[in-house]
Amino acid sequence: MQMDRHNHLWSNVVALPAMSRVAVCGGTHGNELSGIYLVRERLKRREDGIEPVSVATLMSNPRAVQLCVRYVETDLNRCFTRAALRRRTDVLLGRRLSSVGLVCQANFGPRLCRREPTPQSAFIATSSSASACAPVSEDTPYEMIRSQELNALLGPKGSAQAVDLLCDLHNTTANTGLCLITEMASTPVRYVHFDIPLDEAYSLDSVGKHGFAMEVGPQPHGVVRSGIFSAMQEGVQLMLDWICQFNSGTLFEGGSVDVFTMVKNIDYPRDPRTHMITAAVHPDLQDRDFCLLHPGDPMFLSFSGETLRYKGKEALYPFFINEAAYYEKGVALSLARKRRVEIPSIRSDTLR
Numbered sequence: 001m002q003m004d005r006h007n008h009l010w011s012n013v014v015a016l017p018a019m020s021r022v023a024v025c026g027g028t029h030g031n032e033l034s035g036i037y038l039v040r041e042r043l044k045r046r047e048d049g050i051e052p053v054s055v056a057t058l059m060s061n062p063r064a065v066q067l068c069v070r071y072v073e074t075d076l077n078r079c080f081t082r083a084a085l086r087r088r089t090d091v092l093l094g095r096r097l098s099s100v101g102l103v104c105q106a107n108f109g110p111r112l113c114r115r116e117p118t119p120q121s122a123f124i125a126t127s128s129s130a131s132a133c134a135p136v137s138e139d140t141p142y143e144m145i146r147s148q149e150l151n152a153l154l155g156p157k158g159s160a161q162a163v164d165l166l167c168d169l170h171n172t173t174a175n176t177g178l179c180l181i182t183e184m185a186s187t188p189v190r191y192v193h194f195d196i197p198l199d200e201a202y203s204l205d206s207v208g209k210h211g212f213a214m215e216v217g218p219q220p221h222g223v224v225r226s227g228i229f230s231a232m233q234e235g236v237q238l239m240l241d242w243i244c245q246f247n248s249g250t251l252f253e254g255g256s257v258d259v260f261t262m263v264k265n266i267d268y269p270r271d272p273r274t275h276m277i278t279a280a281v282h283p284d285l286q287d288r289d290f291c292l293l294h295p296g297d298p299m300f301l302s303f304s305g306e307t308l309r310y311k312g313k314e315a316l317y318p319f320f321i322n323e324a325a326y327y328e329k330g331v332a333l334s335l336a337r338k339r340r341v342e343i344p345s346i347r348s349d350t351l352r
């Protein structure tokens with residue numbers, strides 16, 4: 001009986017390739033400071049020679065980081081759709097990049113989990129084909145150019161050369177706790193899923209074969225809070241420990257996990273003529289990310305004192321409530337549906 005159960009367990013194990021190339025990126029938004037300081041720490045540790053796992057560590061948007069702004073010209077984390085990346089990478093990389101002096105801050109630490117080292121050259125992918133591309137002019141926003149460089153370094157998106165796993169570090173002003181956002185302690189983790197095809201996926205994490213944003217809040221932009229920084233640091237360390245164990249052939253038993261799938265965004269009430277917002281998030285909703293919102297629950301409090309209620313027919317889970325960076329995007333909060341997803345047992349196929 002025990003043998004049968006053992007065989008049953010192994011017959012349901014999904015074998016996946018080992019992860020030989022992993023990237024941790026911070027500063028994709030230049031005013032989200034936990035990820036920026038975490039990347040700086042990792043780069044320092046690399047210099048000290050005490051990096052425990054082979055990982056490329058990158059500062060995604062160094063200009064925005066320098067200015068402590070979300071972006072310089074356009075949101076970098078919306079520049080990674082397939083269409084946007086089909087621009088003339090040869091022109092971009094050959095001309096504009098050298099003229100603006102972009103530096104890719106990255107390290108490639110020694111590898112302790114794999115039997116053979118991955119040469120750094122294997123990490124530097126060449127730019128993708130320039131066919132079917134849109135022209136690039138001197139007016140092309142800085143972040144569009146930077147996205148090409150990151151795609152060349154970490155992708156190309158959708159190719160066999162792309163990094164196996166890309167973890168992009170973000171902060172939010174919303175009270176989300178530690179979230180993993182994708183198309184993964186002592187800190188509870190929530191999984192948010194944006195149901196977007198790979199071609200249309202716009203964020204940096206979509207460049208890797210697998211990827212996710214690690215989003216930790218609440219933390220005001222331009223500020224680093226030690227509790228938030230520590231949660232992010234622990235999250236990155238757990239990910240790296242997991243990769244070590246996975247690459248060593250450890251079997252991870254399956255189970256179920258709750259996933260929040262994005263359904264829609266809700267904008268602030270606005271004056272139809274001026275488009276200015278006329279209400280703030282209601283105090284009963286503020287900071288209640290991932291707490292079920294029922295039809296009729298308070299959603300906004302207008303500046304004239306009127307409570308505006310959730311008019312949807314279905315109870316949904318709000319998140320990114322009152323995120324500072326989303327005022328310009330017309331998003332007061334997002335709503336998600338929770339579902340339970342069964343995860344099979346997995347192990348790396350290195351032992352075969």
Ligand SMILES: [Zn+2]
Pocket residue numbers: 028029032169170171
């Ligand atoms: Zn961000």
